[in-house]
Amino acid sequence: MLGLAAAGESPGDGEDGMNFQIIVDNLPYLLWGAFPEGPLGGAALTLVLSVVSSVAAGALGLLLGIALALATGNVHRLLVLVLGFFRAIPVLMLIFWTYFLLPVALGIDVPGLLSVACALSLIGGAYLAHAVYAGIAGIRRAQWDAGLALGLSRVQVLRYIILPQSLRMMLPSFINQWVSLIKDSSLAYIVGVPELSFVAAQVNSRLMIYPAEIFLFVGAIYFVICSALDVLASLVSRRLA
Amino acid sequence: MKLHALAAFVGLALVSGLAHADKLDDIRKAGVLRVAAFDANPPFGFVDEKTHKIIGLDVDYALELGKKLGVKVELVPTNPANRVPLLTSGKVDVVFANFTITEERAKVIDFSIPYFASGQQFLAKKGTLKSADQLKDWRIGADKGTTMETTLREKYPTAKVISYDDTPFALTALRNGNVQAITQDGAKLVPLLAALPDKEKYEIPPFAISEELEGAGIPKGEARLTATINDWLRELEKNGTAQKIYDKWFGPQSKSPLPRLFKIGDAHIRDK
Numbered sequence: 248m249l250g251l252a253a254a255g256e257s258p259g260d261g262e263d264g265m266n267f268q269i270i271v272d273n274l275p276y277l278l279w280g281a282f283p284e285g286p287l288g289g290a291a292l293t294l295v296l297s298v299v300s301s302v303a304a305g306a307l308g309l310l311l312g313i314a315l316a317l318a319t320g321n322v323h324r325l326l327v328l329v330l331g332f333f334r335a336i337p338v339l340m341l342i343f344w345t346y347f348l349l350p351v352a353l354g355i356d357v358p359g360l361l362s363v364a365c366a367l368s369l370i371g372g373a374y375l376a377h378a379v380y381a382g383i384a385g386i387r388r389a390q391w392d393a394g395l396a397l398g399l400s401r402v403q404v405l406r407y408i409i410l411p412q413s414l415r416m417m418l419p420s421f422i423n424q425w426v427s428l429i430k431d432s433s434l435a436y437i438v439g440v441p442e443l444s445f446v447a448a449q450v451n452s453r454l455m456i457y458p459a460e461i462f463l464f465v466g467a468i469y470f471v472i473c474s475a476l477d478v479l480a481s482l483v484s485r486r487l488a
Numbered sequence: 489m490k491l492h493a494l495a496a497f498v499g500l501a502l503v504s505g506l507a508h509a510d511k512l513d514d515i516r517k518a519g520v521l522r523v524a525a526f527d528a529n530p531p532f533g534f535v536d537e538k539t540h541k542i543i544g545l546d547v548d549y550a551l552e553l554g555k556k557l558g559v560k561v562e563l564v565p566t567n568p569a570n571r572v573p574l575l576t577s578g579k580v581d582v583v584f585a586n587f588t589i590t591e592e593r594a595k596v597i598d599f600s601i602p603y604f605a606s607g608q609q610f611l612a613k614k615g616t617l618k619s620a621d622q623l624k625d626w627r628i629g630a631d632k633g634t635t636m637e638t639t640l641r642e643k644y645p646t647a648k649v650i651s652y653d654d655t656p657f658a659l660t661a662l663r664n665g666n667v668q669a670i671t672q673d674g675a676k677l678v679p680l681l682a683a684l685p686d687k688e689k690y691e692i693p694p695f696a697i698s699e700e701l702e703g704a705g706i707p708k709g710e711a712r713l714t715a716t717i718n719d720w721l722r723e724l725e726k727n728g729t730a731q732k733i734y735d736k737w738f739g740p741q742s743k744s745p746l747p748r749l750f751k752i753g754d755a756h757i758r759d760k
Contacts, residue, residue, distance in 0.1 A: 455655070
């Protein structure tokens with residue numbers, strides 16, 4: 248396999264140079280965990296967790312960003328305060344709180360996977376809301392006036408005039424946030440969710456002496472996932488343009 | 489402010505603990521025993537390469553307890569630092585994870601009688617660490633959230649203790665020269681040394697700075713569950729199961745043979 252075994256290299260010979268045979272041996276576990284006998288894990292779970300949280304964060308960001316743009320007075324201030332709260336706390340803390348403290352404080356038992364997805368969506372959503380708000384604010388006031396003068400309602404102006412222009416401008420912010428979210432999904436380790444970094448730590452602990460090989464491989468997988476998102480986004484934006 | 493919030497949480501935890509029905513009944517009714525076990529700590533709890541299931545000495549105890557109670561066992565992977573929070577937040581019913589019994593921990597959770605014991609020892613380059621006295625000006629790697637970390641800081645306040653997320657990172661730090669020694673249970677260091685490709689360069693100096701007695705972690709105030717587990721542990725020793733489990737992981741045929749110097753029911757590790 249891979250020429251390494253043919254060259255007479257076996258696990259344990261790793262003193263000189265790297266031993267990537269151990270990656271080959273543990274590849275299925277790193278890629279999809281104990282699935283199908285057990286729950287999905289590894290890179291596949293990272294992907295699922297990232298997609299679900301990205302969609303939720305995007306929807307939340309869009310909704311809250313629009314609300315921020317339309318709301319005035321105290322409602323606006325309250326929104327800024329709530330968004331500020333979620334932007335200010337570390338993802339790790341929010342995961343830890345929902346997982347360990349909600350059951351104690353309110354008697355609500357939140358499974359690990361859900362607590363991570365919620366934390367990523369809420370915090371990602373809070374960041375994106377500000378990006379959406381900035382995107383909407385970036386469209387000149389005159390366009391609103393023109394729309395309203397044509398007899399459109401505020402919602403219609405937003406839907407047909409403002410958003411189509413601003414969403415295109417916001418795309419880079421969305422990609423930034425999503426890439427950062429994919430990487431933050433590794434924080435799920437704190438509550439034992441078996442995503443990529445977590446299963447890598449398990450394999451690392453069993454083998455003990457190959458951390459460089461294992462985490463180089465893990466880094467490469469994150470790079471591939473994030474780059475794929477980037478490529479996908481540029482394809483989408485080209486079609487939109 | 490923070491302290492108040494914490495106090496409120498602890499208070500709530502106590503109240504909800506009292507209000508709950510008996511844990512033993514809950515487990516029997518649910519038909520499931522939720523056990524926190526290590527997933528990255530061979531040979532106590534780690535993921536099997538072939539089956540991808542968590543196995544190990546602690547897992548064998550968990551499975552035996554499940555058998556005794558007549559319920560299924562659901563394993564929840566944990567790291568050292570999450571063991572207490574998993575119990576206090578009610579996420580698991582019992583912890584079997586090389587869990588050293590300490591007064592500090594016993595304030596928030598209960599322990600069974602010890603079923604495993606070992607001493608806190610060190611792994612260093614051969615010939616470098618001759619006595620415990622040297623530790624006071626050494627850089628030493630420890631696993632985060634373990635008693636090793638706290639004992640070392642207490643006994644050798646001038647030593648530089650570097651905490652790592654898990655053992656492989658501490659081991660890598662030792663092999664790269666970031667730290668001069670790493671500290672662990674002797675029972676964990678023996679298989680660790682055996683796994684090293686250049687093991688002839690390292691040694692475990694023959695002294696221990698503490699005795700670690702390890703028991704099952706149980707939610708605070710569950711007297712019936714604790715009594716049941718204690719009786720069951722004594723029974724395991726009497727019928728030879730405890731010895732069988734030990735031999736599977738530390739017996740003469742195992743990867744890391746280690747004489748058994750502690751039996752369930754003993755107060756201390758016996759002298760060799």
